[in-house]
Amino acid sequence: MELERNHNASVLNDASPKNSSRLGPHSGLPKYPTSAAVSSSSLLLTIPGKKTGLLDDVRSTGWLDAMKSSSPTHMFPNDSGTELTENDIAYRNWMLKYPSALASFGKLTSYAKDKKVVLFLDYDGTLSPIVDNPDEAYMSNNMRLAVQNVAKYFPTAIISGRSRDKVLEFVGLTELYYAGSHGMDIMGPVSPSTNTHENCVRSTEKQGKEVKLYQPASEFLPMIDEIYRSLVEITKEIEGSTVENNRFCVSVHYRNVEEKSWTTIAELVHDIMKNYPRLRLTHGRKVLEVRPVLDWDKGKACEFLLKSLGYSNSDNVLPIYVGDDRTDEDAFKVLRDGNQGFGILVSSAPKASNAFYSLRDPSEVLEFLKLVAMWKESSAPQL
Numbered sequence: 001m002e003l004e005r006n007h008n009a010s011v012l013n014d015a016s017p018k019n020s021s022r023l024g025p026h027s028g029l030p031k032y033p034t035s036a037a038v039s040s041s042s043l044l045l046t047i048p049g050k051k052t053g054l055l056d057d058v059r060s061t062g063w064l065d066a067m068k069s070s071s072p073t074h075m076f077p078n079d080s081g082t083e084l085t086e087n088d089i090a091y092r093n094w095m096l097k098y099p100s101a102l103a104s105f106g107k108l109t110s111y112a113k114d115k116k117v118v119l120f121l122d123y124d125g126t127l128s129p130i131v132d133n134p135d136e137a138y139m140s141n142n143m144r145l146a147v148q149n150v151a152k153y154f155p156t157a158i159i160s161g162r163s164r165d166k167v168l169e170f171v172g173l174t175e176l177y178y179a180g181s182h183g184m185d186i187m188g189p190v191s192p193s194t195n196t197h198e199n200c201v202r203s204t205e206k207q208g209k210e211v212k213l214y215q216p217a218s219e220f221l222p223m224i225d226e227i228y229r230s231l232v233e234i235t236k237e238i239e240g241s242t243v244e245n246n247r248f249c250v251s252v253h254y255r256n257v258e259e260k261s262w263t264t265i266a267e268l269v270h271d272i273m274k275n276y277p278r279l280r281l282t283h284g285r286k287v288l289e290v291r292p293v294l295d296w297d298k299g300k301a302c303e304f305l306l307k308s309l310g311y312s313n314s315d316n317v318l319p320i321y322v323g324d325d326r327t328d329e330d331a332f333k334v335l336r337d338g339n340q341g342f343g344i345l346v347s348s349a350p351k352a353s354n355a356f357y358s359l360r361d362p363s364e365v366l367e368f369l370k371l372v373a374m375w376k377e378s379s380a381p382q383l
């Protein structure tokens with residue numbers, strides 16, 4: 001599977017989603033303007049075992065373009081009364097297709113009426129700002145309080161590309177469910193409905209709460225450790241690069257690498273991937289991510305958690321997923337295709353998405369979470 005050359009073009013395609021209703025006939029939700037639907041597969045960068053020259057591969061697969069544009073330029077609509085820039089206009093036009101979840105909050109609550117809301121939250125770039133050092137991607141205390149508050153009312157899960165331990169360390173809230181390594185390391189509720197899964201075991205966490213661990217990629221652990229060590233070794237001379245072991249996947253961060261060295265990183269990672277046909281490469285915001293070739297992603301993790309919560313195929317549940325990255329598109333697509341809930345894309349720049357709504361940045365995510373809690377607090381107790 002190759003990266004589409006225009007995978008992140010600001011000109012959005014108008015492909016129609018499978019269902020004209022945004023949230024499906026059984027949901028009782030109103031129809032909503034068609035949004036740009038994008039196959040999640042088109043958003044993934046995978047590197048098959050090609051035999052052509054490395055640099056040719058890097059260029060022909062659009063790597064460099066993808067690396068240069070993987071983190072959106074921060075642009076903001078100009079509300080100060082001065083002339084709008086082209087970027088401002090593009091963003092405003094984009095919001096016609098992906099309305100603000102804040103401005104649309106009344107509509108969202110009408111969808112959620114009499115339904116059980118389940119919240120899925122990405123971490124980096126959603127709850128925390130994107131920072132130069134990934135080890136310092138701390139969430140604010142205000143954000144932590146807001147997440148804690150919504151989790152009092154709704155099942156809430158953090159779904160991250162980080163290792164589960166790392167993201168739990170950042171968030172620090174034991175009452176949540178966590179899915180690390182892009183959903184390949186799930187700590188969810190104990191439920192008979194999913195206990196028959198292979199690689200699913202009961203466990204007791206540090207606080208004594210019984211949980212269920214689901215790790216569909218456990219057989220890949222030795223391979224992941226091996227390629228992690230190799231990636232650390234081959235990138236050690238590239239100033240600013242860091243390699244992060246996320247347990248079931250490995251991240252090569254190039255946010256702090258001079259752009260002139262991005263080709264080198266791409267070649268090195270591409271080269272080493274040829275030795276691992278059972279691993280694939282995906283592309284996030286200034287990060288290359290090595291993952292097992294496994295039919296499992298954040299979307300599957302959402303489905304698993306919903307099933308664990310007893311909400312599989314339920315008409316009375318409204319899952320909401322908030323995320324900012326390409327890997328979140330898998331979850332947006334699951335919710336869209338299942339007509340069960342909706343995604344909210346966090347982005348300060350126009351980009352195609354399977355989400356239905358948008359928020360500009362983590363500060364707007366904070367406001368959204370506060371609104372969700374306030375809505376619950378002011379609504380009937382059965383919600």
Ligand SMILES: [Mg+2]
Pocket residue numbers: 122123124125126323324325
């Ligand atoms: Mg993210």
